[in-house]
Amino acid sequence: xxxxxxxxxxxxxxxxxxxxxxxxxxxxxxxxxxxxxxxxxxxxxxxxxxxxxxxxxxxxxxxxxxxxxxxxxxxxxxxxxxxxxxxxxxxxxxxxxxxxxxxxxxxxxxxxxxxxxxxxxxxxxxxxxxxxxxxxxxxxxxxxxxxxxxxxxxxxxxxxxxxxxxxxxxxxxxxxxxxxxxxxxxxxxxxxxxxxxxxxxxxxxxxxxxxxxxxxxxxxxxxxxxxxxxxxxxxxxxxxxxxxxxxxxxxxxxxxxxxxxxxxxxxxxxxxxxxxxxxxxxxxxxxxxxxxxxxxxxxxxxxxxxxxxxxxxxxxxxxxxxxxxxxxxxxxxxxxxxxxxxxxxxxxxxxxxxxxxxxxxxxxxxxxxxxxxxxxxxxxxxxxxxxxxxxx
Amino acid sequence: xxxxxxxxxxxxxxxxxxxxxxxxxxxxxxxxxxxxxxxxxxxxxxxxxxxxxxxxxxxxxxxxxxxxxxxxxxxxxxxxxxxxxxxxxxxxxxxxxxxxxxxxxxxxxxxxxxxxxxxxxxxxxxxxxxxxxxxxxxxxxxxxxxxxxxxxxxxxxxxxxxxxxxxxxxxxxxxxxxxxxxxxxxxxxxxxxxxxxxxxxxxxxxxxxxxxxxxxxxxxxxxxxxxxxxxxxxxxxxxxxxxxxxxxxxxxxxxxxxxxxxxxxxxxxxxxxxxxxxxxxxxxxxxxxxxxxxxxxxxxxxxxxxxxxxxxxxxxxxxxxxxxxxxxxxxxxxxxxxxxxxxxxxxxxxxxxxxxxxxxxxxxxxx
Numbered sequence: 001x002x003x004x005x006x007x008x009x010x011x012x013x014x015x016x017x018x019x020x021x022x023x024x025x026x027x028x029x030x031x032x033x034x035x036x037x038x039x040x041x042x043x044x045x046x047x048x049x050x051x052x053x054x055x056x057x058x059x060x061x062x063x064x065x066x067x068x069x070x071x072x073x074x075x076x077x078x079x080x081x082x083x084x085x086x087x088x089x090x091x092x093x094x095x096x097x098x099x100x101x102x103x104x105x106x107x108x109x110x111x112x113x114x115x116x117x118x119x120x121x122x123x124x125x126x127x128x129x130x131x132x133x134x135x136x137x138x139x140x141x142x143x144x145x146x147x148x149x150x151x152x153x154x155x156x157x158x159x160x161x162x163x164x165x166x167x168x169x170x171x172x173x174x175x176x177x178x179x180x181x182x183x184x185x186x187x188x189x190x191x192x193x194x195x196x197x198x199x200x201x202x203x204x205x206x207x208x209x210x211x212x213x214x215x216x217x218x219x220x221x222x223x224x225x226x227x228x229x230x231x232x233x234x235x236x237x238x239x240x241x242x243x244x245x246x247x248x249x250x251x252x253x254x255x256x257x258x259x260x261x262x263x264x265x266x267x268x269x270x271x272x273x274x275x276x277x278x279x280x281x282x283x284x285x286x287x288x289x290x291x292x293x294x295x296x297x298x299x300x301x302x303x304x305x306x307x308x309x310x311x312x313x314x315x316x317x318x319x320x321x322x323x324x325x326x327x328x329x330x331x332x333x334x335x336x337x338x339x340x341x342x343x344x345x346x347x348x349x350x351x352x353x354x355x356x357x358x359x360x361x362x363x364x365x366x367x368x369x370x371x372x373x374x375x376x377x378x379x380x381x382x383x384x385x386x387x388x389x390x391x392x
Numbered sequence: 393x394x395x396x397x398x399x400x401x402x403x404x405x406x407x408x409x410x411x412x413x414x415x416x417x418x419x420x421x422x423x424x425x426x427x428x429x430x431x432x433x434x435x436x437x438x439x440x441x442x443x444x445x446x447x448x449x450x451x452x453x454x455x456x457x458x459x460x461x462x463x464x465x466x467x468x469x470x471x472x473x474x475x476x477x478x479x480x481x482x483x484x485x486x487x488x489x490x491x492x493x494x495x496x497x498x499x500x501x502x503x504x505x506x507x508x509x510x511x512x513x514x515x516x517x518x519x520x521x522x523x524x525x526x527x528x529x530x531x532x533x534x535x536x537x538x539x540x541x542x543x544x545x546x547x548x549x550x551x552x553x554x555x556x557x558x559x560x561x562x563x564x565x566x567x568x569x570x571x572x573x574x575x576x577x578x579x580x581x582x583x584x585x586x587x588x589x590x591x592x593x594x595x596x597x598x599x600x601x602x603x604x605x606x607x608x609x610x611x612x613x614x615x616x617x618x619x620x621x622x623x624x625x626x627x628x629x630x631x632x633x634x635x636x637x638x639x640x641x642x643x644x645x646x647x648x649x650x651x652x653x654x655x656x657x658x659x660x661x662x663x664x665x666x667x668x669x670x671x672x673x674x675x676x677x678x679x680x681x682x683x684x685x686x687x688x689x690x691x692x693x694x695x696x697x698x699x700x701x702x703x704x705x706x707x708x709x710x711x712x713x714x715x716x717x718x719x720x721x722x723x724x725x726x727x728x729x730x731x732x733x734x735x736x737x738x739x740x741x742x743x744x745x746x747x748x749x750x751x752x753x754x755x756x757x758x759x
Contacts, residue, residue, distance in 0.1 A: 265759040280759045290750045291705075293757070294677075294698045301676035305395040312396055326669050381658070383665035388641050390655040390664065 006076055010083045017052035019045035023088045034094050035124025037171045050124065053092040060098055060122050063106070067118035096165070097121035097128040101174050104191075104244045108232040117193075131161035131175030131194075131218055132241065138371075139378050141176075142185045142238065146220060148177040148192060150227075155179070157194065157223040163372070167203040167216030170196055180235050191237035193229040194220075210364035246320050248373050264289050264334060268341045285340055292333055299326055318386035325379035328369035335363040395679050401463055408470040411439060415476045417728045423477075424585035430550055431587035432477040441509035445480050447502070449488035449620075454502050456491065461620060461685040465627035465678065472631025475735050477586045479511035479547045481628075485620050486512035486555040490568065493605030493613055498568060501553075513551035513571075515542040515591060516617060520741045522748045527558035527593065529565065536560075536598040538567070541590060544742065548589035549579040555604070556591075557614065566613045567602040584735040619696035621743045623681040626696075626703035629739055630678050633671055633703070633710035636732040640664070640714040647719075660717060667713055670706045677702055694756045697749040704740035704749075711736045 001009070022045050026032050030042045033050055041047040053059050056070060061077040063069025072080065102121050105114055120126040137144040146159025157177055164173065173194050180188030194201065200223040206215040232240050265280070268289055273281050280286040303323065310316050339346045342359050349357040370376040384390040397405065415436045423431065440446075448464045450456020457463075464484060471478070487505050490498050504510045518526040518541060527540030538558055548554065551571050557564050571577075576592040605613055641664055644655030654660060681699040684692035711733035715722040722729050740746055 263757070265754070265757060269759055274759065278758060279755070286754060286759065287747075287750065289759075290701075290754045294702050294750070294753065295673065297698060298673035298677040298702055301680045302672050305676045305679070308395045322669050322672060325665075326673070377662065380662040380665040383668055384661035388661075388664055388668060390641070390644060390661050391653045392656060 003075055003079060007079050007083065010080050013052070013056075014083060014087055014089060018049050018087065018089050021045045022049045022090050024090075025088075026090055031090070032094050033092065033124070034127055034166070034169070036127025036169065037125070038169070039124070039127070049090070050092040054123050057122055059093045059095075059124065060102065063102065063118065063122065067114055068122045069118070093124045095121060095124065095128070096130055096170075097126060100130060100244050100247055101128050103247055104174075104231065104240050107243060108191075108240050113231065126172055127166070127170045129164045129167045129170035129173050129196075129216075129218075131164050131167075131173045133163045134160060135162055139375050141241070142189065144176055144178060144189065146175065146177050147181075148179050148190060148225070150179075151224070153227050154224045155192070155227060157192070157200075157220045157225055159220050161218040161220075162206075162215075164203070164216045164218045165214045167196075167218045168205055172196060173201075173218065174231070176237055176241055183235075186238045188235055189237040189241070190234050191231045191240040192225060193231065194223065194225050198223050198225065200224075208365065209367070210361040245374065246316075264292060264337055264341065267338065271341055271343060271345070285337070288337055289341075292330075292337055296330060296334070299330055302326075318382050321374075321379040321382040322387070324373060325370075325376050325383070329376060331369050332366045335359075335366040339363050394683075395676070397462075397466070401459075401466055404459065404463055405466040405470065407443070408467050409473075411436075411443065412470045412474040412476050414439075415474055417475050417731050420475050420477070420585055420731055421728075424581075429579075429587070431547065431581070431585070432479070436476065437478050437480075437511075438509065440478055440480055441507070444506065446483050446487055446509070447506035449484050450491040450502060450506065454491050454499055455506050456487070456502070460682075461623060462679070462682040464624055465682040468624045468627040469631035469634075472628035472633075473635040475584075475632065475731055477547075477584075479513065479551060481621065481624055482514040482546060482551075482555075483510075483512045485617065485624070486514055486553070486568070488620070489555065489566070489604060489613055489616065492616075493609050494568070495601060495604075497601055498604065510552040511547065511550065512553040512555055512568075513545055513548045514617065514621065514743075515545045515548075515554060515556040516621075516743055517557060519543050520743070520745050520748070522618075522744045525557055525559050525564060527556065529558040529560040529567070529598070531560075532597075535600060536567075536602065538569075538593045538596045538598050541592050543590055544582075545589045545591050546742065547587060548577050548591060549587050554591070555617075563610065564614055565607075565610050566604045566617075567598060568604050569596075569598055569602050582738050584738040585731075586738070615693055618744065619681075619693050620685060622700040622749065623678070623685060623692075623696040625739050625742055626674075626678045626681065626699040629703040629707040629736065630671075630674050632732055632736055632739070633674065633707045636707075636710050636714045636729060636736075637664075637667060637671055639729060640710075640717050643718055654717075663713060664717075667706075667710055670709065674699075674703050674706050694753055697744075697752040697756070700744065701746050701749040701753065704736075704746040707736040707740065 033041065033046055057065065057068050058070045058080060061070035061072045061080050065071030098121060102118060105117055132141060134144050134146060146157065146161065148155035148157045161175060173196055175192050175194055176189050177192050178188055179190040200221040202219045203216045206213060206217060208215065268280055275281055306316065306319055338359060345354060346359045348354040349360055385392060415433060419433060423433065444457050445467060447456030448459040450458065452458050468481065483505060487502060490502060505512065517523065527538060527542065529536045529538050540558065542556065548571065553568060554571050555566065555568050557566055574596045577589045579587050579589045582588050644660060644664065645653060647654045677699045681692065681695040684695045714729045715733055718727060718729050721727050
């Protein structure tokens, strides 16, 4: 099929299956669909859109057809994305399985594991969460202590994970566990899949400074896990983890990017006003806003440039650390300014007038941007070592 | 347009790098120590003319190479790396204005500018704050009279021509005049070891043919000059900060204190990594500004001011960090890092200060 025909097919498909209500911004939690064993649809429109996309494997457009993926070429996937973006279609399925575990399975999983897990990710049947950080292993992730002790063809897992997003709603967790205490810390880690329904697994939600949050603590108390659930080799989990973190970092920096160019000056003009020459009335805040907007635009161009360089064959490597570092710091600066721009209204925490204190809560939430997915300081360490080649 | 250089631009970049290798920072020091009145190497200038650099922004029809702003940016970036001074920036940009807007008589001058190495300096508004011009032109019979002053005019002591703005009935107009005895030129050496002049005009007689372009074109000329000159200065600053940064990182890898390389200290590593990130941003916005000029995109006006504001700020940071990380040796005149700091400050002020450009961007964005 020619690309032109394909585009026509995509447009027809969207018009037939994506109702008007599925083309509105996602505001509430129930506007998103995450799939999983206990998933329910918000309404028929959501169900129809998801089902149609999943049938074609277009929840994962470029994944191989043999696992139920879309099997689209890069050019076709680009067309699908363009046409969906043009119509503001909601993503039919949000999934850590798609963003994180899937790419790792395709890279490191056995054929049997791919057959077992990928179709259920694509069809939204399994909802996954990530078990990396621990109370004692945040920035020093490799220092994790959740132990997996060999017991025949099983491991016995004991320990605690923290910051497991949607841990209380997930069916399965992909976790890093320690399988060897006697070697250098990076060498004794295994990448293990655990069913959250297994006896001994429990979760506890975490409340953040911004109020509610999707984060949980997850506890493992003598949990029996089949050894067949290891991805890659035993004790070689760090390689898988690093690969996956690169995906997470670029996901975070591009998530920041989507909202990045909403001009701060727009909000400022509304709440502060301009003088007769059209200049913002608060000249000191104005210069901070100018500086931020120039940086935001220059950062956006830099993401474009890195993208172009990657297409030309350059490896992204540690540049994802630069993207993560700069993007999250930029977002924090933005909300620091936004709070000043809104004045008193930006400080309201509850009530309909301010959409439940949206600005104040988002402000608090952005403080986590430079902590999650590797702190800014860890990113700077990576840049120093791997880009600048500074000695350790 | 693309972020990656075309093959042609890459070749230009390589030959510029070779050319400026012969004009290292040591040459800047030499000229300064000799108290050289010209402020740049005339041998180097000759070579630049031979390469045709004055015609990079001129159409082939008028004897130029039509390499565009991105191509010219590549030259300025290399100048920035070696701190090479010459009249090429103002001459090439003025030649571009003549090529686009000049009269036939003015266009006829292009040959001696491009192949003969005649140089042109540019004097925009009277000060780098870029507030209203203090130069006034009045009609007097069949000619004009020019009065007023200009500050910080680069290489005016050696320039053959001056392209300048002046107010005529309150409207900004552009004139191309000979740098004759009628113009009072007071030249001073600036911090970057280059020569800049204060120009005074006391009823200097200009012929009517000195006006560049028709009345309607004056705003476009102003925009092209402010945007183009600053995009190119941003490219120079990009080269300057990249070189200063690479030297500094190199020093962190060789200087030992407390028995270890100082580059192993996290206090320095994080600052270096942050600076690396900022320079990445400058690179992107400079490319974006030059490309927008080449595309004739109206957004170029905003991009060029963004580039100048950002490049000035990060050049300041990069050179300050350089001096600090070199430590005591960075304070000495023997070490070259200080030359980068000094040039960064002057380049930031030329053709509109950092705050002027930040303000210009904000106004263009309607706030």
